[in-house]
Structures are given as C-alpha cells and as structure tokens.
Amino acid sequence: MHAGNRPHSSVARLTSSMRGVGSCASGASSCADADRPKVLITGGLGQLGVGLAKLLRRRFGENNVILSDIRKPPNHVYHHGPFIFSDVLDYTSLRETVVNNNVSWLVHYAAVLSAVGENNVALAKEVNITGLHNVLDIATEHGLRLFVPSTIGAFGPSSPRDPTPDLCVQRPRTIYGVSKVHAELMGEYYHHRYGLDFRCLRYPGIISADSEPGGGTTDYAVQIFHAAVKSGLFECNLRSDTQLPMMYIDDCLRATLEFLEAPAETLLNRTYNIHAMSFTPHGLAQEIQRVLPDLKVTYNVDAVRQAIADGWPMALEDTAARRDWGWKHEYDLAELVQAVLAHVTTGNQLARAH
Ligand SMILES: NC(=O)c1ccc[n+]([C@@H]2O[C@H](COP(=O)([O-])OP(=O)(O)OC[C@H]3O[C@@H](n4cnc5c(N)ncnc54)[C@H](O)[C@@H]3O)[C@@H](O)[C@H]2O)c1
Numbered sequence: 049m050h051a052g053n054r055p056h057s058s059v060a061r062l063t064s065s066m067r068g069v070g071s072c073a074s075g076a077s078s079c080a081d082a083d084r085p086k087v088l089i090t091g092g093l094g095q096l097g098v099g100l101a102k103l104l105r106r107r108f109g110e111n112n113v114i115l116s117d118i119r120k121p122p123n124h125v126y127h128h129g130p131f132i133f134s135d136v137l138d139y140t141s142l143r144e145t146v147v148n149n150n151v152s153w154l155v156h157y158a159a160v161l162s163a164v165g166e167n168n169v170a171l172a173k174e175v176n177i178t179g180l181h182n183v184l185d186i187a188t189e190h191g192l193r194l195f196v197p198s199t200i201g202a203f204g205p206s207s208p209r210d211p212t213p214d215l216c217v218q219r220p221r222t223i224y225g226v227s228k229v230h231a232e233l234m235g236e237y238y239h240h241r242y243g244l245d246f247r248c249l250r251y252p253g254i255i256s257a258d259s260e261p262g263g264g265t266t267d268y269a270v271q272i273f274h275a276a277v278k279s280g281l282f283e284c285n286l287r288s289d290t291q292l293p294m295m296y297i298d299d300c301l302r303a304t305l306e307f308l309e310a311p312a313e314t315l316l317n318r319t320y321n322i323h324a325m326s327f328t329p330h331g332l333a334q335e336i337q338r339v340l341p342d343l344k345v346t347y348n349v350d351a352v353r354q355a356i357a358d359g360w361p362m363a364l365e366d367t368a369a370r371r372d373w374g375w376k377h378e379y380d381l382a383e384l385v386q387a388v389l390a391h392v393t394t395g396n397q398l399a400r401a402h
C-alpha cells in the first residue's frame with residue numbers, strides 16, 4: 049500500500065548516520081540533554097518492551113522514551129512514562145507519531161512470534177512484513193536509528209546448529225523466521241542503499257520474571273518458573289532433550305542499549321548473533337530443583353513447537369558481537385535460575401499479601 053514509492057529525501061539520506069545518534073559517553077549512567085535521543089518503542093507491551101523502556105528511561109530520561117502498542121497498557125505502565133497507541137500497520141499515523149514527537153531512535157518490537165505465527169500466517173505476514181516495511185520507510189525518511197530484533201528463529205534445519213555462525217545458510221521453515229530473515233536483509237539493504245542506521249541483534253529465547261512471553265517456542269522456559277513456585281508441577285511442551293540458546297532478560301536489554309549506543313564505525317556488521325547459555329528442559333528443571341527439589345516436570349510435546357525447535361540453533365556463535373562492540377553476557381544458567389526464582393517468589397508473596 050505504502051511501500052515502494054515513497055520518496056527518500058536526500059537530506060534524510062545524508063544525515064541518517066549523523067542525526068539522532070545520542071552519542072552519550074559509554075559507561076555513564078545518564079547523558080546530557082543535547083545528546084539524548086528520543087526513542088519510540090513499537091509493540092512495547094510484550095515480554096520485552098516495558099523492561100527496555102525502564103532501562104532506556106534511566107539512561108535518557110523518562111520523557112525521552114515513548115512506549116507504544118495497540119493494546120491498552122496496565123496502570124503501572126500507563127502511570128510511569130509516556131505511552132501512546134500506535135499500530136505499525138498504519139503508516140500515516142506511525143509517521144505522524146515520529147514527526148510530532150521528534151523521534152530519533154526507533155526500536156521495533158511489534159511482531160507475531162513463532163508459535164502464534166504458525167497458527168495465523170496471515171497475521172504474521174501482515175505485522176512482521178508489512179509493519180517492517182512501514183518502519184523501514186519512515187526511519188529512512190526521517191533519518192532515524194532503527195533497531196529491529198531478529199531471532200534464533202531466523203535459522204532453519206539446514207543451518208549449522210551447534211554453534212550457528214553469524215553468516216550461514218538461512219532457510220527457516222516458519223513464517224516468523226522467514227519474516228525475520230526478510231527484516232535482516234531489508235534493513236541491511238536500506239543501510240547500503242539509503243544510509244539507514246539499521247541495527248539488528250539475533251536474540252536467543254528470552255527469560256523474564258515479571259513479563260509474560262507472547263506465544264513463542266521458548267515460552268516453556270519462563271512458564272516453568274511460575275509453575276515451580278506456585279504448584280510445584282509443570283507440564284513441558286518440548287521434549288526434555290531439546291537444547292536451545294537462551295538469555296536472561298537483563299542481559300538482552302543491556303545488550304540492546306549497548307548496541308544502540310555503539311559508534312557506527314565500530315559496527316562491521318549490521319546484524320549480530322548474541323549468545324549467553326544453552327540448555328534443555330531437563331537441564332533447566334534440574335537447576336531449579338537444586339532450589340525447589342519438589343518440582344515435578346512431565347512432558348506433553350506440542351508437535352508444532354517441537355518441529356520449530358528441532359530446526360533452530362542449539363547455540364549461537366557470537367564472537368563478532370564480542371569483538372566489535374564489546375558484548376559480554378553476565379548470566380549463565382545458575383545465575384539465571386537464582387535471579388528469576390527470587391523475582392517470581394517475591395512477586396507471589398506480594399500478590400498473596402494483597
Ligand atoms: N521474547 C523473545 O524470546 C524474543 C526472542 C527473539 C526475538 N524477539 C523479538 O523481540 C521483539 C519483542 O518480542 P516480545 O517477546 O516482546 O514479543 P511479544 O509477542 O511479547 O510482544 C509483541 C507486541 O507487539 C504488539 N503488536 C502486535 N501487532 C501490532 C501492531 N500491528 N502494531 C503495534 N504493535 C503490535 C503486541 O500487542 C505485543 O504487545 C519481537 O520482534 C520478537 O520477534 C523476542
């Protein structure tokens with residue numbers, strides 16, 4: 049509808065690598081007003097957006113980070129920083145939001161994840177592909193820095209799986225994976241063709257304590273913690289020996305901030321793998337059982353999710369990210385389990401007290 053014929057002003061092209069860069073000295077906990085980017089996060093009410101907004105607001109100031117989504121925010125989100133309705137399929141309104149708010153960085157989190165996507169291919173195509181086209185064009189036209197996350201799901205059964213390098217065969221068999229490879233390639237194309245400051249990290253499955261996963265193949269690794277604390281019983285929808293790359297949300301969000309702030313000249317690639325740990329459901333259950341020995345796990349395999357997981361990487365190779373912009377994870381499996389259990393247990397106690 050909109051893609052294809054939009055003019056890319058030469059001014060936007062020339063300045064895209066200069067404007068909105070917010071080059072705060074790295075390591076500083078916040079930065080001077082003049083250097084602060086104005087950030088818009090699309091799809092911000094999912095598993096990752098609220099946490100990222102908190103981190104970016106600490107760094108750039110509360111009013112410089114706008115969360116957006118098509119859903120109504122819970123009170124604790126609505127009352128803590130700017131929130132607006134924004135549908136990534138509505139090109140004109142998204143453009144208006146960018147212009148009216150003087151946005152300089154766009155974090156594009158709106159997406160339909162792997163398992164939900166296989167159940168609704170039309171929706172995944174629309175949100176993940178048409179939505180991306182809108183965002184790419186608006187970011188290019190207005191000289192934004194654009195971050196689009198990719199995923200381990202951008203690889204498929206014919207990719208080397210253990211470890212999976214940055215550059216290799218990518219023939220995913222899900223609409224989610226296909227749309228993410230498309231995003232990687234389109235973003236890199238716009239970078240080379242129009243000078244768009246496109247940045248993309250391939251996230252592993254992300255484990256959070258206080259936000260729910262949105263319908264992916266790795267969701268079990270979040271759900272198991274809540275079940276372990278609440279009932280001590282968990283039915284896992286993947287086979288016990290399914291090894292996938294995973295990461296604690298704090299590492300993922302910090303990686304995103306550090307990568308967004310990295311000077312453009314240090315980025316030899318525009319799309320990077322990032323890795324922290326790999327585990328199986330059995331390995332995760334064993335680690336949780338060191339703290340909660342009564343946890344019982346049964347297996348009732350979901351054929352769709354299992355087929356997806358069987359074609360995904362078992363580990364990601366991320367030496368380029370470590371070399372170019374200093375990526376370093378802090379949480380391995382033991383630290384992850386301690387951190388998530390502490391959060392979930394406290395959350396449950398607070399909920400009971402109220
Ligand atoms: N969570 C993970 O494990 C993980 C791993 C790899 C990559 N990613 C990527 O990170 C990003 C964020 O993931 P997440 O886990 O927070 O996803 P999520 O599914 O939890 O949230 C996605 C959000 O997008 C919103 N959305 C859907 N259609 C929209 C539209 N038309 N306009 C605006 N918003 C819309 C939804 O309401 C939802 O709040 C996604 O691009 C995802 O592919 C996530």
Ligand SMILES: C[C@@H](O)[C@H](N)C(=O)O
Pocket residue numbers: 161162163199200201224251252253254263264265266267
């Ligand atoms: C891995 C990631 O992209 C997401 N959690 C999914 O499983 O779909």
